[in-house]
Amino acid sequence: ALRDASPADPLTPDALFEATRESVPRHDRARDPNWEATWRERADRLLRWLALVDLAEEIEEVETGERGEPDEEGEPDEEGEPDEEGEPDASAVAYVAGDAV
Template sequence: MRLKPVPEPPTDLDALDAFRRAVPLVPGSEDDCCARLRDRRDLADRQAANDWLAFLRALGLARETPRGFVRSDAAATPELVREGLRDGVLLVPETLALLRDASTEEPVTPASLFAATRESVPRHDRARDPKWEATWRERADRLLRWLALVNLAEAVAADAPASEPGYVAGDAA
């Protein structure tokens, strides 16, 4: 199962590991874990904390046990994050395929990623969010930045100052 949440990427993997460390060592309920994440990482609300908890699970940095959620023992290494993104986050395989076909003249942008994956957006997300297109364009932008964080994507210079950032496949792709 691939998860949808893609929170704002941190500046580096040390900051990501701080999110992992905010998840308890002793199993706790989802509410307890979200409250702890919100408090320790200064998140805006419970939804942001819930998205982070789901994302950390997708990356293998947290897990759900019969007694609740716990942090994993694994540190946030580039290899672990790459594997978690590939295996656990919705639309990453499609994005990586687009990046492999991209060039510096025609890089993947958040808009082009959204256009290419638009039909894959779950129907229930379209139905419940009247602004789903903007939501998923923003998700595309965050996803590309996550991929760049672990060298699955590489940012290329935009042609014009107001242009969206563009990406091609990174060294680790």
């Protein structure tokens, strides 16, 4: 999934989850009533780790799927604003393979 991503069509954590959803072990589904949220979070963490070791490149995007433009002060748009822990909103971040940029 990550190799097929491009700057025009990057991979989001939700898209990675959807692409790998059928691979989630049955026992994980049975023991965790919120397994979908758990595995979406795992997809997000995996993409962040891949970016940390330069195997993926982070690309900020807005709900339309396009990169967010800075506002008048040169700041990122609200969609990409960090949360309380300083992390960008997961729905506003997508990834491409590190060599795709």
